[in-house]
Amino acid sequence: xxxxxxxxxxxxxxxxxxxxxxxxxxxxxxxxxxxxxxxxxxxxxxxxxxxxxxxxxxxxxxxxxxxxxxxxxxxxxxxxxxxxxxxxxxxxxxxxxxxxxxxxxxxxxxxxxxxxxxxxxxxxxxxxxxxxxxxxxxxxxxxxxxxxxxxxxxxxxxxxxxxxxxxxxxxxxxxxxxxxxxxxxxxxxxxxxxxxxxxxxxxxxxxxxxxxxxxxxxxxxxxxxxxxxxxxxxxxxxxxxxxxxxxxxxxxxxxxxxxxxxxxxxxxxxxxxxxxxxxxxxxxxxxxxxxxxxxxxxxxxxxxxxxxxxxxxxxxxxxxxxxxxxxxxxxxxxxxxxxxxxxxxxxxxxxxxxxxxxxxxxxxxxxxxxxxxxxxxxxxxxxxxxxxxxxxxxxxxxxxxxxxxxxxxxxxxxxxxxxxxxxxxxxxxxxxxxxxxxxxxxxxxxxxxxxxxxxxxxxxxxxxxxxxxxxxxxxxxxxxxxxxxxxxx
Amino acid sequence: xxxxxxxxxxxxxxxxxxxxxxxxxxxxxxxxxxxxxxxxxxxxxxxxxxxxxxxxxxxxxxxxxxxxxxxxxxxxxxxxxxxxxxxxxxxxxxxxxxxxxxxxxxxxxxxxxxxxxxxxxxxxxxxxxxxxxxxxxxxxxxxxxxxxxxxxxxxxxxxxxxxxxxxxxxxxxxxxxxxxxxxxxxxxxxxxxxxxxxxxxxxxxxxxxxxxxxxxxxxxxxxxxxxxxxxxxxxxxxxxxxxxxxxxxxxxxxxxxxxxxxxxxxxxxxxxxxxxxxxxxxxxxxxxxxxxxxxxxxxxxxxxxxxxxxxxxxxxxxxxxxxxxxxxxxxxxxxxxxxxxxxxxxxxxxxxxxxxxxxxxxxxxxxxxxxxxxxxxxxxxxxxxxxxxxxxxxxxxxxxxxxxxxxxxxxxxxxxxxxxxxxxxxxxxxxxxxxxxxxxxxxxxxxxxxxxxxxxxxxxxxxxxxxxxxxxxxxxxxxxxxxxxxxxx
Numbered sequence: 001x002x003x004x005x006x007x008x009x010x011x012x013x014x015x016x017x018x019x020x021x022x023x024x025x026x027x028x029x030x031x032x033x034x035x036x037x038x039x040x041x042x043x044x045x046x047x048x049x050x051x052x053x054x055x056x057x058x059x060x061x062x063x064x065x066x067x068x069x070x071x072x073x074x075x076x077x078x079x080x081x082x083x084x085x086x087x088x089x090x091x092x093x094x095x096x097x098x099x100x101x102x103x104x105x106x107x108x109x110x111x112x113x114x115x116x117x118x119x120x121x122x123x124x125x126x127x128x129x130x131x132x133x134x135x136x137x138x139x140x141x142x143x144x145x146x147x148x149x150x151x152x153x154x155x156x157x158x159x160x161x162x163x164x165x166x167x168x169x170x171x172x173x174x175x176x177x178x179x180x181x182x183x184x185x186x187x188x189x190x191x192x193x194x195x196x197x198x199x200x201x202x203x204x205x206x207x208x209x210x211x212x213x214x215x216x217x218x219x220x221x222x223x224x225x226x227x228x229x230x231x232x233x234x235x236x237x238x239x240x241x242x243x244x245x246x247x248x249x250x251x252x253x254x255x256x257x258x259x260x261x262x263x264x265x266x267x268x269x270x271x272x273x274x275x276x277x278x279x280x281x282x283x284x285x286x287x288x289x290x291x292x293x294x295x296x297x298x299x300x301x302x303x304x305x306x307x308x309x310x311x312x313x314x315x316x317x318x319x320x321x322x323x324x325x326x327x328x329x330x331x332x333x334x335x336x337x338x339x340x341x342x343x344x345x346x347x348x349x350x351x352x353x354x355x356x357x358x359x360x361x362x363x364x365x366x367x368x369x370x371x372x373x374x375x376x377x378x379x380x381x382x383x384x385x386x387x388x389x390x391x392x393x394x395x396x397x398x399x400x401x402x403x404x405x406x407x408x409x410x411x412x413x414x415x416x417x418x419x420x421x422x423x424x425x426x427x428x429x430x431x432x433x434x435x436x437x438x439x440x441x442x443x444x445x446x447x448x449x450x451x452x453x454x455x456x457x458x459x460x461x462x463x464x465x466x467x468x469x470x471x472x473x474x475x476x477x478x479x480x481x482x483x484x485x486x487x488x489x
Numbered sequence: 490x491x492x493x494x495x496x497x498x499x500x501x502x503x504x505x506x507x508x509x510x511x512x513x514x515x516x517x518x519x520x521x522x523x524x525x526x527x528x529x530x531x532x533x534x535x536x537x538x539x540x541x542x543x544x545x546x547x548x549x550x551x552x553x554x555x556x557x558x559x560x561x562x563x564x565x566x567x568x569x570x571x572x573x574x575x576x577x578x579x580x581x582x583x584x585x586x587x588x589x590x591x592x593x594x595x596x597x598x599x600x601x602x603x604x605x606x607x608x609x610x611x612x613x614x615x616x617x618x619x620x621x622x623x624x625x626x627x628x629x630x631x632x633x634x635x636x637x638x639x640x641x642x643x644x645x646x647x648x649x650x651x652x653x654x655x656x657x658x659x660x661x662x663x664x665x666x667x668x669x670x671x672x673x674x675x676x677x678x679x680x681x682x683x684x685x686x687x688x689x690x691x692x693x694x695x696x697x698x699x700x701x702x703x704x705x706x707x708x709x710x711x712x713x714x715x716x717x718x719x720x721x722x723x724x725x726x727x728x729x730x731x732x733x734x735x736x737x738x739x740x741x742x743x744x745x746x747x748x749x750x751x752x753x754x755x756x757x758x759x760x761x762x763x764x765x766x767x768x769x770x771x772x773x774x775x776x777x778x779x780x781x782x783x784x785x786x787x788x789x790x791x792x793x794x795x796x797x798x799x800x801x802x803x804x805x806x807x808x809x810x811x812x813x814x815x816x817x818x819x820x821x822x823x824x825x826x827x828x829x830x831x832x833x834x835x836x837x838x839x840x841x842x843x844x845x846x847x848x849x850x851x852x853x854x855x856x857x858x859x860x861x862x863x864x865x866x867x868x869x870x871x872x873x874x875x876x877x878x879x880x881x882x883x884x885x886x887x888x889x890x891x892x893x894x895x896x897x898x899x900x901x902x903x904x905x906x907x908x909x910x911x912x913x914x915x916x917x918x919x920x921x922x923x924x925x926x927x928x929x930x931x932x933x934x935x936x937x938x939x940x941x942x943x944x945x946x947x948x949x950x951x952x953x954x955x956x957x958x959x960x961x962x963x964x965x966x967x968x969x970x971x972x973x974x975x976x977x978x
């Protein structure tokens with residue numbers, strides 16, 4: 001879109017008027033992504049991709065630090081593989097993109113575009129694995145996966161999405177379960193420290209498990225509209241895929257055993273969580289630790305001083321870069337300062353500096369945080385040397401605001417009437433539940449709320465163990481504590 | 490494969506016996522890649538992917554340095570898009586993977602898995618572009634592409650392969666042509682300085698152009714068997730795709746104009762070039778600047794000194810890491826030293842250090858370069874502090890050896906008899922050619938040699954301008970100099 005067109009379209013629908021519309025507008029107007037001519041698929045634009053690249057880099061470093069190795073498996077999977085694990089095919093069959101032709105040749109056995117890669121990885125492992133000495137396999141790959149979706153929404157739910165998928169194979173169940181928790185904790189730390197997202201770590205109920213898993217753990221985040229977003233998952237797959245794909249090894253006892261496997265993923269939908277947790281009516285708010293641009297400098301120019309102001313801005317930018325700050329000078333022509341301010345607010349850049357001729361003379365700069373506080377006029381040196389601390393203060397501010405919101409909007413309930421009222425108030429509720437799948441389904445039908453997870457006792461939120469009776473049917477609780485319910489994306 | 494199985498399978502078929510078989514064995518035995526159950530597709534294993542990641546990182550940094558922005562476009566392309574540019578569809582139709590079903594729904598208009606993305610990117614640009622102020626678009630993406638191939642070979646030619654594709658749009662032809670040369674030169678520098686590959690930059694003949702291009706430029710490398718490998722391409726696409734997809738902008742003259750576009754790519758086949766340029770009968774030889782592991786330390790252990798030797802090796806590793814060296818200590822159990830030496834030679838690690846108890850007492854280390862020279866016994870401090878220089882010496886050695894080979898095996902010819910003889914001797918030939926496509930085709934039919942390129946005058950090889958008559962038909966040369974012919978991968 002040209003700059004002129006964009007100017008006319010400034011401003012987004014307020015969250016309070018239509019949260020859904022706000023989300024869609026922010027994404028396209030902040031240039032994160034655009035719709036594509038492929039059903040349900042998006043184009044990730046440079047600003048959105050810069051964000052994703054930073055997410056990938058952080059996680060990739062962490063995976064390597066913890067001993068994982070990256071590989072590339074084919075995008076296509078023989079259709080026959082998908083049907084080998086019974087739960088798996090049931091879960092994914094309706095969503096599969098199927099390749100039936102290559103050139104003019106019609107294939108006898110079609111391929112599917114991977115919805116996830118447990119099956120083909122299981123097959124390869126069965127070729128590679130011999131002895132317990134070869135284990136563990138600690139593998140992951142970055143790439144696209146494909147799942148047809150009825151209602152799509154950029155980042156949140158797209159037919160093609162971008163992710164890593166971790167796949168590991170272990171000698172023992174305990175080792176595999178440790179891996180599942182390790183990865184869940186890495187996701188938790190990533191969300192907390194980098195994206196400023198408070199998330200609830202917990203175990204999914206049986207109905208909400210990954211197709212083919214023994215146990216699924218998730219991190220759940222609360223969006224500004226009170227809905228839940230499952231932001232990452234880590235699965236203990238038991239020996240289900242090992243048995244379906246004959247992934248066996250000779251053990252220390254000289255006998256054959258099946259491996260215990262795990263898989264885990266965070267996808268590009270985490271960007272949706274970022275947007276809907278921190279954004280406001282002016283647009284995005286990027287946490288400094290992930291922001292592609294942390295500080296934008298807008299030179300306040302007139303015709304006769306452009307060069308001088310650009311030079312001053314570049315000088316400030318260099319000094320900030322030397323402190324490790326990611327900074328951009330906005331030298332676009334033909335745009336008003338007001339336009340530029342709005343544009344960078346929409347894009348959620350944490351700090352804006354204005355450099356004008358008078359300020360320059362007086363040795364001061366105008367500073368404005370995107371998140372909070374008024375415009376400040378401060379000595380140039382103070383602004384520059386104080387920038388890293390300012391950015392960290394903003395990072396903390398965003399996390400604290402989101403955490404307060406999560407805690408304020410999650411309420412324990414003991415009756416189903418309360419349950420329905422609070423769900424309709426866009427709250428999450430904490431309730432005892434019998435753990436019966438039919439009972440869970442009836443709650444979903446009546447309220448559109450689903451179980452999010454059973455929070456981990458070692459997690460930071462809603463972790464007190466307690467007993468009670470099911471909020472719906474009155475039977476004794478089937479969990480060690482109240483579990484979380486909410487409407488979800 | 491277990492370590493035991495691998496031990497039995499040590500040693501690869503010598504290059505001189507069967508170059509093709511040597512290549513296949515090196516790839517699987519050095520754990521770079523494996524065959525997959527998907528026709529023509531490979532699995533890139535951790536060691537191969539570590540190599541690819543380093544390639545991606547270097548190029549990606551360079552693209553960003555030169556002002557390019559990365560995006561993600563969908564993997565699927567509506568079938569109708571492919572048919573919009575006439576040459577393009579003719580070139581790619583036989584190779585397309587076609588998605589005809591989503592879930593149980595049969596699609597009215599199928600999708601193809603992208604063989605390359607000019608079409609969908611052109612479509613998106615036509616949505617985004619308004620004014621000359623928006624230009625240039627300097628875009629690229631990393632991802633997979635899909636082209637059915639009759640004969641596949643890991644890295645060299647696979648149905649799915651991995652690459653970046655650069656796509657840029659410019660206001661003027663000159664700007665676009667400058668971009669084409671800039672990217673070709675980046676590829677050239679990357680090959681020369683990082684992969685130690687001497688490549689010939691040049692312009693392809695009309696018959697060898699990319700489907701839809703006005704001009705295609707390539708870098709061509711010579712493999713150890715004398716065959717050519719096109720290792721990267723950069724295309725000036727003129728306004729062909731702009732017209733097919735209506736990519737227009739309002740110019741400085743207030744009138745509508747079509748953009749001038751370029752595209753350029755290096756793919757995972759460059760790993761094939763690396764293998765076939767530097768490898769020998771013992772396996773790979775990794776240039777230090779790209780080697781995932783530059784130095785391997787093998788502790789020479791007996792039962793009673795394992796811990797002590799591991800400690801000594803770790804200490805050396807730490808000192809090397811502090812100098813920026815990528816180092817690994819081989820602590821695998823139950824393997825002989827001889828096995829380990831062979832394994833790391835197969836994997837092409839540039840330098841091996843042996844740490845034994847007696848050497849340790851005497852303050853020396855055993856050093857062996859993978860590429861050249863005998864085992865050396867040198868003072869420990871000298872080995873460590875001299876490692877960066879040693880690695881650079883190896884890097885230079887590899888480049889020089891490959892360059893000598895290229896120059897020795899490229900011969901100018903003036904008669905078609907000479908031409909055929911030299912081609913049958915696995916040489917490249919430099920010959921005058923009339924530039925007629927039919928004449929070029931007849932040479933190909935008779936000799937299986939194709940035109941590689943017309944070397945650039947500003948390139949370093951075969952760049953002297955000269956006139957003459959066509960080696961085949963005797964008509965006057967259609968180029969500014971002799972052009973390169975060779976059999977190719």
